[in-house]
Amino acid sequence: MIAVATPERTCVGCRRRRGQDELVRLVASHGRVVRARPGSPGRSAYLCPEENCLEAAEKKRAFARAFRGPVTLDPSVRAIFARPWNDERR
Numbered sequence: 001m002i003a004v005a006t007p008e009r010t011c012v013g014c015r016r017r018r019g020q021d022e023l024v025r026l027v028a029s030h031g032r033v034v035r036a037r038p039g040s041p042g043r044s045a046y047l048c049p050e051e052n053c054l055e056a057a058e059k060k061r062a063f064a065r066a067f068r069g070p071v072t073l074d075p076s077v078r079a080i081f082a083r084p085w086n087d088e089r090r
Ligand SMILES: [Zn+2]
Pocket: 011, 012, 013, 014, 015, 016, 047, 048, 050, 053
């Protein structure tokens, strides 16, 4: 038997492939992009937990593409990415 590996997903910001558990899963709810709860169904978009990737995704309208329509980024999502995930680099 082959062990089930963590599925890989592509970050909609930088297009890098990473394990699903390393990425932030986002879903669209009533036209707003919010963080997915574990197990929530539906179309989703994945992003590295990096502000750069969020900015890149917005710049190229990756969310509209991922969710097949115009969506607004919920402020709660921005807050997730604004949080320092890594030690500050200089
Ligand atoms: Zn990324």
